[in-house]
Amino acid sequence: MPQVPLFTCLFITVTPLSSLALDPCSAYISLNEPWRNTDHELDESQGPPLCDNHVDGEWYRFTGMAGDAMPTFCIPENHCGTHAPVWLNGSHPLPGDGIVQRQACASFKGNCCLWNTTVEVKACSGGYYVYRLAKPSVCFHVYCGHFYDICDEDCNGSCLDTSECTCSPGTMLGPDGQTCFDENECERDNGGCSEICVNLKHAYRCECGAGRVLAKDRKTCEDIEGCHNNNGGCSHSCLGSEKGYQCECPRGLVLSEDNHTCQVPVLCKSSAIEVSVPRELVGGLELFLTNTSCRGVSNGTHVNIVFSLKTCGTVVDLRLR
Numbered sequence: 001m002p003q004v005p006l007f008t009c010l011f012i013t014v015t016p017l018s019s020l021a022l023d024p025c026s027a028y029i030s031l032n033e034p035w036r037n038t039d040h041e042l043d044e045s046q047g048p049p050l051c052d053n054h055v056d057g058e059w060y061r062f063t064g065m066a067g068d069a070m071p072t073f074c075i076p077e078n079h080c081g082t083h084a085p086v087w088l089n090g091s092h093p094l095p096g097d098g099i100v101q102r103q104a105c106a107s108f109k110g111n112c113c114l115w116n117t118t119v120e121v122k123a124c125s126g127g128y129y130v131y132r133l134a135k136p137s138v139c140f141h142v143y144c145g146h147f148y149d150i151c152d153e154d155c156n157g158s159c160l161d162t163s164e165c166t167c168s169p170g171t172m173l174g175p176d177g178q179t180c181f182d183e184n185e186c187e188r189d190n191g192g193c194s195e196i197c198v199n200l201k202h203a204y205r206c207e208c209g210a211g212r213v214l215a216k217d218r219k220t221c222e223d224i225e226g227c228h229n230n231n232g233g234c235s236h237s238c239l240g241s242e243k244g245y246q247c248e249c250p251r252g253l254v255l256s257e258d259n260h261t262c263q264v265p266v267l268c269k270s271s272a273i274e275v276s277v278p279r280e281l282v283g284g285l286e287l288f289l290t291n292t293s294c295r296g297v298s299n300g301t302h303v304n305i306v307f308s309l310k311t312c313g314t315v316v317d318l319r320l321r
């Protein structure tokens with residue numbers, strides 16, 4: 001029997017994978033699991049939350065029941081088959097843009113971006129997107145897929161009866177001229193938000209960092225009210241409590257209707273006004289009105305002024321005695 005030298009088996013040339021500049025549009029891994037879709041709510045009676053720990057820096061494409069692209073708006077927790085769904089905080093690139101970087105956010109505990117990572121995205125000429133996805137640092141994170149509305153005959157109210165598509169408000173036509181992508185309001189002027197802008201499906205909202213809350217305009221942030229902030233706006237003392245805070249006044253003064261400033265108690269009668277100020281608050285000052293013959297009279301504990309509305313004028317003056 002002829003002997004085959006063993007070394008002949010070793011003459012195999014191996015081209016290192018890295019030297020082949022593969023286009024990610026043709027060399028990608030499909031993510032097609034139905035539970036990955038944004039419509040899939042986590043139901044722990046059906047099984048434990050899933051985890052993308054097998055995703056590891058390769059190029060991926062969302063296909064089949066997983067959806068056709070990543071959602072570009074915040075997905076509430078306990079969707080996409082897991083606790084912390086990962087969405088793309090930014091819009092998809094155009095076919096000519098090549099590979100672009102985007103931030104991907106994981107939402108959890110009411111925070112749309114509790115954790116973030118950078119992903120790479122490319123628009124392929126075939127009308128789909130591929131993503132280079134990093135391995136999530138912890139479970140339970142899953143990269144979500146989403147079905148965007150396709151603007152065709154079945155398109156529910158968002159197409160005109162012409163060859164041109166019209167997308168519904170909050171969405172805009174993608175580069176394929178068919179898909180209605182979510183409009184990312186946060187990309188223009190941060191949505192007008194002074195701090196954090198969170199893009200939502202067909203909408204957006206502003207959020208504030210720790211210690212601050214959204215003001216009435218729903219865009220700017222203001223400090224959470226309390227005695228620690230500008231004495232709670234109180235003119236005198238501020239008393240903090242578990243429920244909030246309240247302003248307090250020195251003895252002899254009363255809290256005015258704005259609940260923040262202390263004022264001298266005033267008694268309004270039909271023809272006169274009576275004012276009574278504790279003497280220690282007046283100190284060495286003399287109280288009188290525009291008509292200086294209308295002046296405060298001290299009875300030992302208080303300085304009292306009773307003035308006629310007709311003859312005294314209504315401006316109180318202070319002057320050193």
Ligand SMILES: *[C@@H]1O[C@H](CO)[C@@H](O)[C@H](O)[C@H]1NC(C)=O
Binds near residue numbers: 113114115117
């Ligand atoms: C992204 O994560 C880094 C650190 O992990 C953090 O410093 C940064 O603020 C995060 N960005 C957002 C928008 O959450």
Ligand SMILES: *[C@@H]1O[C@H](CO)[C@@H](O)[C@H](O)[C@H]1NC(C)=O
Binds near residue numbers: 156157
């Ligand atoms: C659009 O779809 C919704 C539910 O998906 C349905 O209730 C509604 O009637 C549809 N509208 C039109 C114009 O087809």
Ligand SMILES: *[C@@H]1O[C@H](CO)[C@@H](O)[C@H](O)[C@H]1NC(C)=O
Binds near residue numbers: 090103105197199
């Ligand atoms: C999304 O990214 C933008 C720009 O990088 C940032 O201002 C915004 O705060 C991010 N959104 C969230 C929810 O973190």
Ligand SMILES: *[C@@H]1O[C@H](CO)[C@@H](O)[C@H](O)[C@H]1NC(C)=O
Binds near residue numbers: 257258259
């Ligand atoms: C002042 O406090 C009272 C009682 O707590 C409340 O009913 C009222 O609305 C407050 N007024 C203002 C201007 O906040």
Ligand SMILES: *[C@@H]1O[C@H](CO)[C@@H](O)[C@H](O)[C@H]1NC(C)=O
Binds near residue numbers: 276301
């Ligand atoms: C002084 O006048 C005030 C207000 O009328 C009254 O409450 C107070 O009891 C008076 N003090 C004395 C010592 O009469």
Ligand SMILES: *[C@@H]1O[C@H](CO)[C@@H](O)[C@H](O)[C@H]1NC(C)=O
Binds near residue numbers: 291293308311
């Ligand atoms: C000032 O007030 C006194 C007392 O009410 C009154 O008699 C007098 O006429 C007033 N003077 C003027 C200029 O109004």
